[in-house]
Amino acid sequence: MVILLFGPPGSGKGTQSRLLSAWLGVPALSTGEMLRSEVAEGTELGRTVSELLASGQFVNDDLVNQIVTRKLQQPDYERGCLLDGYPRTVQQAEFLEAFLLSAGKPRAHVVHLDVPSEVILARLTSRLQCPNCKRTYNVTTEDLRWTTECGECGALLERRSDDRQEVILQRLRTYHDVTGPILALYTGEHYHRIDGNLPPDDVFLRIQHSLRPCLNGLQPAY
Numbered sequence: 001m002v003i004l005l006f007g008p009p010g011s012g013k014g015t016q017s018r019l020l021s022a023w024l025g026v027p028a029l030s031t032g033e034m035l036r037s038e039v040a041e042g043t044e045l046g047r048t049v050s051e052l053l054a055s056g057q058f059v060n061d062d063l064v065n066q067i068v069t070r071k072l073q074q075p076d077y078e079r080g081c082l083l084d085g086y087p088r089t090v091q092q093a094e095f096l097e098a099f100l101l102s103a104g105k106p107r108a109h110v111v112h113l114d115v116p117s118e119v120i121l122a123r124l125t126s127r128l129q130c131p132n133c134k135r136t137y138n139v140t141t142e143d144l145r146w147t148t149e150c151g152e153c154g155a156l157l158e159r160r161s162d163d164r165q166e167v168i169l170q171r172l173r174t175y176h177d178v179t180g181p182i183l184a185l186y187t188g189e190h191y192h193r194i195d196g197n198l199p200p201d202d203v204f205l206r207i208q209h210s211l212r213p214c215l216n217g218l219q220p221a222y
């Protein structure tokens, strides 16, 4: 079973995919995280995409499709997985559906985290991320009252290069114009709209409630 974490930048896809991955015992793949790792490691791919990421533009569809489908064919993805930030264009969505069909797998389920733009802007201008374990934090929360070190691994937290106000606004525009139309492809039991403007634990409870009836053989941890 493939579950797509869908929503505007800063809607909590990364936050919820961590929780869901632990709950369902399947891996989570974030295309944004993968591309940022390539940049941090200074690989050839990383050098090619670095400027695109920093300015909030998309990486080429064919390249991302290839990266994702290569992963989906690995044995640890056999039972299911979470995709965070993919697909992001109608072309990517159609490619994924065709790939799943040809592999004899069921259609993906979409978890759509709905969050208003003004909330997004506040969240992303105050986000910090651990460069080591990739956990995200928000400077407005109690966690970071006394420290800017990661609570999981102790590394010094950083701001992402695309979390600048003008880039966030550009990412939001692209989401509405290019990514939003994907939702028309997912209807009925494959579409789960979740109010993402609630505390993270409440958002998680609502996702669990919505997905539970369609887990298709996956055994949640509780």
Ligand code: AP5
Pocket: 007, 008, 009, 010, 011, 012, 013, 014, 015, 016, 030, 031, 032, 033, 035, 052, 053, 056, 057, 058, 059, 060, 061, 064, 084, 085, 086, 087, 088, 092, 123, 124, 126, 127, 128, 136, 137, 138, 139, 162, 171, 196, 197, 198, 199, 200, 203
């Ligand atoms: P990507 O890394 O996917 O970025 P994004 O979609 O812009 O999403 P974010 O990671 O910014 O936010 P999120 O929804 O994960 O929120 P988070 O949980 O961190 O992609 C980056 C770039 O890579 C793209 O711009 C593009 O260039 C490229 N790329 C990636 N995929 C691609 C593709 N398929 N095709 C082409 N190019 C691609 O939460 C945000 C903040 O809010 C945090 O501080 C968090 O602590 C806080 N928070 C989370 N949930 C809550 C809550 N419920 N209440 C209050 N605060 C919350």
